[in-house]
Amino acid sequence: MCGIVGYVGYREAIPVIIKGLKRLEYRGYDSAGVAVLNGALQVCKKAGKVAELETELAGRNLHGTMGMGHTRWATHGLPNDTNAHPHVSSSTNLAIIHNGIIENYAALRAELEGRGHRFISDTDTEVLINLIEDIQQKEGLDLEKALPIALSQVIGAYAIVIISQDEPNRLYAARKSSPLVIGLGKGEFFLASDATPIIEYTRNVVYLNDEEVAVVNRNGEMSIRTIDNKRITPYVQELQMKLETIEKGGYEHFMLKEIYEQPRSITDSLRGRIGLGDQSIHLRGIQEFEAKFVAARRIIVVACGTSWHAGLVAEYLFEDYARIPVEVEYASEFRYRNPILDEHDIVIAISQSGETADTLAAIELAKSRGATIYGICNVVGSSISRATDAGSYTHAGPEIGVASTKAFTAQITIVTLMALAIARAKGTISESRYHFILDELQRIPAQIEMLLQSDSLIRDIAEEFVDVRNFLYLGRGYNFPVALEGALKLKEISYIHAEGYPAAEMKHGPIALIDEHMPVVVLATNPSAYDKIVSNIQEVKARKGRIIAIVAEDDKVIRQLADFTVVIPKTEESLTPLLSVVPLQLLAYHIAVMRGCNVDQPRNLAKSVTVE
Numbered sequence: 018m019c020g021i022v023g024y025v026g027y028r029e030a031i032p033v034i035i036k037g038l039k040r041l042e043y044r045g046y047d048s049a050g051v052a053v054l055n056g057a058l059q060v061c062k063k064a065g066k067v068a069e070l071e072t073e074l075a076g077r078n079l080h081g082t083m084g085m086g087h088t089r090w091a092t093h094g095l096p097n098d099t100n101a102h103p104h105v106s107s108s109t110n111l112a113i114i115h116n117g118i119i120e121n122y123a124a125l126r127a128e129l130e131g132r133g134h135r136f137i138s139d140t141d142t143e144v145l146i147n148l149i150e151d152i153q154q155k156e157g158l159d160l161e162k163a164l165p166i167a168l169s170q171v172i173g174a175y176a177i178v179i180i181s182q183d184e185p186n187r188l189y190a191a192r193k194s195s196p197l198v199i200g201l202g203k204g205e206f207f208l209a210s211d212a213t214p215i216i217e218y219t220r221n222v223v224y225l226n227d228e229e230v231a232v233v234n235r236n237g238e239m240s241i242r243t244i245d246n247k248r249i250t251p252y253v254q255e256l257q258m259k260l261e262t263i264e265k266g267g268y269e270h271f272m273l274k275e276i277y278e279q280p281r282s283i284t285d286s287l288r289g290r291i292g293l294g295d296q297s298i299h300l301r302g303i304q305e306f307e308a309k310f311v312a313a314r315r316i317i318v319v320a321c322g323t324s325w326h327a328g329l330v331a332e333y334l335f336e337d338y339a340r341i342p343v344e345v346e347y348a349s350e351f352r353y354r355n356p357i358l359d360e361h362d363i364v365i366a367i368s369q370s371g372e373t374a375d376t377l378a379a380i381e382l383a384k385s386r387g388a389t390i391y392g393i394c395n396v397v398g399s400s401i402s403r404a405t406d407a408g409s410y411t412h413a414g415p416e417i418g419v420a421s422t423k424a425f426t427a428q429i430t431i432v433t434l435m436a437l438a439i440a441r442a443k444g445t446i447s448e449s450r451y452h453f454i455l456d457e458l459q460r461i462p463a464q465i466e467m468l469l470q471s472d473s474l475i476r477d478i479a480e481e482f483v484d485v486r487n488f489l490y491l492g493r494g495y496n497f498p499v500a501l502e503g504a505l506k507l508k509e510i511s512y513i514h515a516e517g518y519p520a521a522e523m524k525h526g527p528i529a530l531i532d533e534h535m536p537v538v539v540l541a542t543n544p545s546a547y548d549k550i551v552s553n554i555q556e557v558k559a560r561k562g563r564i565i566a567i568v569a570e571d572d573k574v575i576r577q578l579a580d581f582t583v584v585i586p587k588t589e590e591s592l593t594p595l596l597s598v599v600p601l602q603l604l605a606y607h608i609a610v611m612r613g614c615n616v617d618q619p620r621n622l623a624k625s626v627t628v629e
C-alpha cells in the first residue's frame with residue numbers, strides 16, 4: 018500500500034523516481050505524484066497509474082536533483098488528482114509524501130482550521146504537513162526541530178518524506194509502523210518503501226526504525242534521531258537481492274513468473290536446512306527455542322490472507338507430526354479480542370511482506386502478554402522479522418504479483434520443516450516417517466516442475482469457465498486450506514465470486530447453489546478421505562454441477578466422474594498442499610487473463626497492507 022521514493026544527489030531526480038515508483042506499483046495504488054525542488058517546489062500528480070503521471074510529466078518541464086514520488090492507495094478521500102500526494106503546506110514551503118494513517122487527523126484538522134489553516138484535499142497527510150508548519154510558525158523553529166514535535170502529537174502510522182524550500186540539499190524522512198529504507202550511494206541518497214527502487218544504484222541500506230527521523234544531505238551526511246531526540250548510530254546492511262528477481266524475465270506477468278519459480282523458491286527455502294547424514298533440521302530459531310516448543314501446550318498462529326491459509330496447513334502439520342494443538346487466528350480479530358495467553362504460549366506470525374499492520378499489532382499484543390513470538394517472513398529486514406523473538410525467512414525471493422503464490426508454498430515448506438524438527442525433538446514421529454517425509458519434501462521441486470507441464474491443459478479448462486459468475490472449491494484435511502486458497506486466488510484476480518469449503522460441509526449450505534452453472538473444483542488427492550470425496554463428487558454430479566478434479570497419479574475412480582481432471586504427482590499426504598495448489602494458481606491466472614483483468618495489480622487490492 019502506498020509507495021514512497023525520494024532522491025537527493027547529482028542525477029536528474031524524476032527518472033530515478035518514476036522508475037522507483039514503477040518498482041513499487043506491485044504494492045497497490047490508485048494515483049501517483051512527484052515533487053522536485055529546483056529553486057521552487059514543483060508538484061505534478063495524477064489519478065490512475067504511473068504511466069498516466071508520466072504522460073502528464075511529458076508536457077511539463079520538471080527538473081532538479083532532489084525530489085520525491087508517491088503512489089497512493091486511497092484511505093481518506095477519493096483517488097483523484099487533488100488527494101494524490103505530494104501535499105503542500107499552506108505557505109507552499111513544505112511538501113510531503115506519506116504512507117500510513119493519521120488516526121487523530123480530524124481533531125488536528127479542526128484545531129488547525131481554528132487557527133486559519135485551509136485544506137484543499139480530504140487527506141490526513143495534508144493535515145500532518147500543516148501541523149508541522151504550524152509548529153514551525155508558532156514556535157519559530159526550523160523543520161528539523163518542528164518535525165519530531167509534530168510526530169509526537171500524531172496517533173497512527175506513517176512513513177514520510179518531506180522537502181522544504183528553505184533547504185535545497187536535505188530530505189527529511191521518518192517512520193512509525195510503515196516501512197522506510199534509506200539507500201546510501203556516493204554523493205547521493207535514496208529513500209523508498211522497500212529496497213526494490215534502490216538496488217540498481219547501491220547495495221548499502223539502512224532500515225529506519227519506528228519513531229526515528231532521518232535527515233539526508235547532498236553532501237553525503239546522514240543523521241538519525243528518535244522523535245525524543247536521541248542520536249542513533251545507523252546500522253548499514255548490505256542488500257542480497259538480485260535485480261533480475263524483480264523483473265518479469267520474459268513472462269507476461271509477474272504472477273505467472275512466480276508460479277513457475279516455485280521449484281526454485283522451495284529449493285531455496287530448503288537450502289542448508291537439512292543436514293547430511295542424520296538429516297537434522299537446521300532452523301536457528303527452532304534450535305534456540307527447542308525446549309520451549311517441546312514443552313508448548315499449544316501454538317497460536319496469527320496471519321492474514323494467503324499467509325493465514327498457510328497457517329491452517331501449519332495447524333494440520335503441527336498436530337499431526339508434533340502433537341501440539343494449534344489455533345489459527347486472523348490477526349485482525351486476535352488483536353481486538355482479549356485473548357487468553359501468557360509466557361507459556363508460542364505465537365507464530367506468518368507474513369510474506371513482514372509489514373501487514375494487523376499481524377504486527379497482533380505480535381505486539383502477544384509480546385505484551387509475555388508470549389514467545391516466532392516469525393515466518395519473506396522480506397528480509399521487514400518490520401515483523403524485526404519485531405519477533407526468533408524466526409525463519411522463507412527465501413522465496415521478491416514476490417511482486419499482488420496475489421501470493423510462491424510465498425505460500427515457501428511458507429508451507431518452512432512450517433513443514435518446523436513441525437518435523439519439533440516432532441523429532443519430542444519423539445512424536447517415528448524415525449522412518451521423519452526420513453520419508455524429508456525425502457519426499459526434497460522431491461517436491463522436481464514434482465512441481467512436472468506439474469507445470471499441465472499448464473496448457475489448465476488453460477483449456479480455464480477457457481470453459483471464463484464467463485461463470487461463481488465457483489466452489491472443496492477439500493478435506495490437508496487440502497481444505499488449499500480449497501480456501503484456490504478460491505481466494507480466483508476472486509482476487511478474476512473478480513469471480515468463489516468460496517472454499519470443507520467438502521463435507523457442502524451439504525450444510527453451498528449444495529443449495531449447485532446447478533449446471535456452478536463449477537466445483539474438488540481437491541481429491543488425500544488417500545485418507547478418498548471414498549468420502551467420491552461421495553461428495555456424486556452429490557455435485559447428481560445436481561448437474563460441473564467438476565474440475567485435482568487427483569493423484571494413482572486415481573482410478575474420480576477421473577471417470579469428473580468433467581475435467583488435473584493429475585498431481587504422488588507424495589506423502591501431508592505434503593499434497595505444495596502440489597495441489599499449483600493447478601489452482603494457474604487456473605485463476607488463466608481465467609483472469611482471459612477476462613482481461615490486471616492480474617498483477619488487481620483492483621482495490623494491495624500487496625503490502627500497512628494500514629488496518
Ligand code: G6P
Pocket residue numbers: 321322323324367368369370371372373376419420421622623624625626
Ligand atoms: C494482502 C495481499 C495478500 C496477502 C495478505 C497478507 O491482502 O494481497 O496476498 O496474503 O495481504 O500479507 P502478508 O504480507 O502478511 O503475507
